[in-house]
Amino acid sequence: TQLLEQSPQFLSIQEGENLTVYCNSSSVFSSLQWYRQEPGEGPVLLVTVVTGGEVKKLKRLTFQFGDARKDSSLHITAAQPGDTGLYLCAGRTGGFKTIFGAGTRLFVKA
Amino acid sequence: ETGVTQTPRHLVMGMTNKKSLKCEQHLGHNAMYWYKQSAKKPLELMFVYSLEERVENNSVPSRFSPECPNSSHLFLHLHTLQPEDSALYLCASSQVSGTDTQYFGPGTRLTVL
Numbered sequence: 001t002q003l004l005e006q007s008p009q010f011l012s013i014q015e016g017e018n019l020t021v022y023c024n025s026s027s028v029f030s031s032l033q034w035y036r037q038e039p040g041e042g043p044v045l046l047v048t049v050v051t052g053g054e055v056k057k058l059k060r061l062t063f064q065f066g067d068a069r070k071d072s073s074l075h076i077t078a079a080q081p082g083d084t085g086l087y088l089c090a091g092r093t094g095g096f097k098t099i100f101g102a103g104t105r106l107f108v109k110a
Numbered sequence: 111e112t113g114v115t116q117t118p119r120h121l122v123m124g125m126t127n128k129k130s131l132k133c134e135q136h137l138g139h140n141a142m143y144w145y146k147q148s149a150k151k152p153l154e155l156m157f158v159y160s161l162e163e164r165v166e167n168n169s170v171p172s173r174f175s176p177e178c179p180n181s182s183h184l185f186l187h188l189h190t191l192q193p194e195d196s197a198l199y200l201c202a203s204s205q206v207s208g209t210d211t212q213y214f215g216p217g218t219r220l221t222v223l
Contacts, residue, residue, distance in 0.1 A: 004152075033211055042114075042200050042214035043153075088153070092210055096141065096166050100153040 006101030021074045021104045023089035032072050037086040079108045114215035122221045131186040131218045133201030142184040143202040191222045
């Protein structure tokens with residue numbers, strides 16, 4: 001069974017703090033996506049990474065794909081209350097299957 | 111209308127009812143997906159259609175019946191559901207090429223009484 005382990009599961013921090021979320025697997029992914037989901041809504045795509053070692057930045061969010069394409073991290077600098085939500089990583093292994101992590105629920109307090 | 115839309119957004123049904131969920135994508139994609147999202151569990155892939163043919167069927171009970179009449183529309187027909195089927199049902203679409211990034215609709219929150 002292919003798994004994508006995401007950590008931490010829950011994170012509560014103060015506004016202005018930095019944080020990192022991790023996704024790890026023993027599987028190699030052809031691409032990996034990060035999504036953010038708010039209650040009662042569908043996941044919204046943040047970024048897709050494809051190349052091993054790739055780093056992408058989206059304002060205060062930095063995404064990194066591991067050299068071996070088995071893991072990824074999301075780093076948020078100076079978190080704001082608007083960053084609150086469920087962050088999901090998803091790895092594509094080929095064909096039509098995508099493996100999702102269980103999610104990291106982030107709460108940023110003002 | 112842009113992106114992926116789903117109707118209804120909320121649905122409450124009894125175990126003997128028959129209902130259908132609808133998904134429509136306006137992205138020009140040629141693959142569509144149904145996922146089930148339950149509390150504290152990863153998204154579970156239910157069905158995948160590529161070029162209107164079903165290519166994945168992940169051991170889903172027969173009380174869930176998908177239909178893909180064209181590349182823009184996807185339905186999930188529901189009958190004689192169980193309370194444990196209550197969940198958020200998400201539709202997604204992607205292009206069958208490149209990174210195959212999936213784009214999600216807002217979901218249908220289903221409650222089975």
